[in-house]
Amino acid sequence: MRPSQIQILLAGLLLNIVASQAGPSCPDYSVYSKSRHEPFSSGKHALSSARPAPSCRTFNSTAVETLLSNMIPAIADPDLYRLFQNTYPNTLDTAVRWRGHASDNPAEELAFVITGDIDAMWLRDSANQLQSYQAALEPDPAEASRADSVASLYRGVINLQARYLLTAPFCNSFQPPAESGLAPAGNPAAASDVVFPPYDKSAVFECKWELDSLAAFLQLSATYYESTHDAAFFGRFLWLEAVQAVLETARSMMAPTYDPDGTGAVLPAAYTFTRQTTRSTETLANDGLGSPVRATGMVRSAFRPSDDATMLQFLVPANMMFARFLGSARLIVDALGERAPAGLVDEMAALSASIREAVTRHGIVPVVSANGSSVETVYAYEVDGYGGAVVMDDANLPSLLAAPVFGYLANIDPVYARTRARLLSAEGNPYFMKGSVLNAIGGPHAGPGMAWPMASIVRILTSSDDDEIVRVLRELVNSTDGLGLMHESVNSNNASQWTRQWFSWANGLFGQMILDLHTRKPHILQQSFQ
Structure with missing residues (x-):
């Protein structure tokens, strides 16, 4: 009973x-x-x-x-x-490691939020971790101004992310700010890294160029603004300068590998990365250049949201997310009026629109249907501008599966619907893990056989089918090995084999999904999952 x-x-x-x-x-x-x-x-x-x-x-x-x-x-x-x-x-x-104020401006809130079991702050992870609390953001100015408000935490993370982007805009994860008094975390994996542009290891934990890191900063900013309408905050500190750094960095990574003048000359690289490692996903090919690309109008990404190297550098879901939140963040710039640099709103709008056009032109590719009887068009995970495409998905966000979650398109979009069906099948996605415990997308980061609860959560967020939602939700309830937390990955056939029991991003996303069901399908939450 x-x-x-x-x-x-x-x-x-x-x-x-x-x-x-x-x-x-x-x-x-x-x-x-x-x-x-x-x-x-x-x-x-x-x-x-x-x-x-x-x-x-x-x-x-x-x-x-x-x-x-x-x-x-x-x-x-x-x-x-x-x-x-x-x-x-x-x-x-568990993950708000430090909160305080900038040493040169006591009005500037700062918040250092770790991923969980790694004592460093990722731009992407910290933005997604706070994204889960949008429902608790205080729209009332008096409430939002309190030091213990969720709004204050948002402001602290946005301010610190802006500082990080101005310090090292190509990097993905960072050390605690000097004001915290916390010692920098060690990262033995990065000891052999050779990165251009160079960076200060006392400030940076790891420097993998990931386009979604910039998109995450814009997403967090847009979420705060949409919930509080506090445009004035964005004009007080370093946010506008950080947005300009975001645009400059992204544009530098739109260049092709070879000079388009026809001489065949290799263009100077805006970013390179090499690491001594036994894992191919931890370094870039071609002495740090990565795989060659032709200009497409999209932005290159050396690494995926999983921190694994891209195979082809135009990572489609990252470009989707970047375009989406460039469009949203420009509304903040517009609200700032004369306090914002002239032309910045138009620049953001134009770049957002051009990337969307490029995703449609180059990111949708023909594939043979699973039964081999027809050809259909779907979104590729990565492309190179030469006609090459990687058709798969990875569990980490932004993913192709999550495109409706971050608002790039609706789940009824016909190309997305075909893509979703393919990604959620072992016949169409090499990283879809089938099993008796969890049937979900995984990725190279944890390897074959390891399904990610995060992908199951996104599957629920993008579904309107009650039966599918109930089935996947039941799998999630059964997947925690009794610990009552979302793991990074779980053996699809054995719930007692998992990675990272403390992964606060996935935990928050699970809660966000429950709140979404409470709004969309409250009757499902009244069911038994026993």
């Missing part, structure tokens, strides 16, 4: 009481999250209580705690509610 909502509420209260009695010593969450902790959920999976004690949480948000409480009657299944309770606040509970 399923427990009542009162029993679930009492279990949550007990969890907080037990946590509050844990004392002043806070465990290392990278260790704590590998073990199961009482009280367990009352469903058949008996999921662990994975939240730290309130005194050990890295950021406490009244808005998020209220949202968690308000969702109790909306989620009937005790295991599903425990997953939501554990995952949605995970970034706030």
Whole structure:
């Protein structure tokens, strides 16, 4: 018999009481999250209580705690509610490593948000981690100005990301700011890196050029603006300068490999990367240049959102996302009026439109149908401008599957619908993992057989089919090995084999998906997943 909502509420209260009695010593969450902790959920999976004690949480948000409480009657299944309770606040509970202000401007908020088990801040990850809390962003100026508001956390991350982009715009992950007093994290994998342009390793954790890092900065900015309408914030500190750096960097990576004058000369590279490694996905071919490309109107990306090297450098989903949020962020620049550089709005709008046109012209490719009976057009994952295309998808966002999630197109778009069907089949996508536990897209980062819960979450976010949503949601509930958290990847046939139990981006995305279902399909959350 399923427990009542009162029993679930009492279990949550007990969890907080037990946590509050844990004392002043806070465990290392990278260790704590590998073990199961009482009280367990009352469903058949008996999921662990994975939240730290309130005194050990890295950021406490009244808005998020209220949202968690308000969702109790909306989620009937005790295991599903425990997953939501554990995952949605995970970034706030565990990953806000430091908050403060700039040393040269006490009004400039800063926030250093780590990925989870890696003590560095990725532009992409931190933006996506905060994206999950859009529902808790305070639109009221008085509420948003409080130091403990989610809006304050957004401002701190946007300001720090702007600083990072002005420091090293080709880099993807960064060390804590000097104001924090935190020691830089070591990165043995990067010890042999030879990167152009050079960068300061005391400020940068890793310098892989990923177009989605720039897109993530624009996305986070647009989300904050859309929810708060606080345009003035963007004119106070370094945001406009960072946007200009984003445009300059992106344009430099639109150049082809060879001079188009017909001489065959190799053009000077705006970015190169080599690393001594046994993994081909950790370095670039051709002495750091990557695979050759012709000009297409898209922006090159040396690495994917997984931090794996691209095979062909025009990464289609990254260009989709960049075009989408260039268009959104220009609205902020427009709202700033004369405080913004002349012509910046038009430049952003024109570049967004031209990249969209290039994605349509070069990113849609013909493929033979799975049964070999016909030819259809789908979005490629990567292209090179020479006619080469990689037809697949990777679990990490931005992905082709996630194009409707970040608002590039609708899930009813016919090319997207064909692409989605292909990506979610073992016959059409070499990185679709089938199994008895989880059927989901993976990628080279964790390898064959390892399905990513993140991709299952995106599958739900892009589906209107109740049966599909329920089936995938049931797989997710069954995939946590009792820990009650979303892993990075899970063996598609064995839930006890997984990578990264503490991956706060995937956790937040799971909570975001539950809130989306509460809006779109609340009846699904009233079902049992036992």
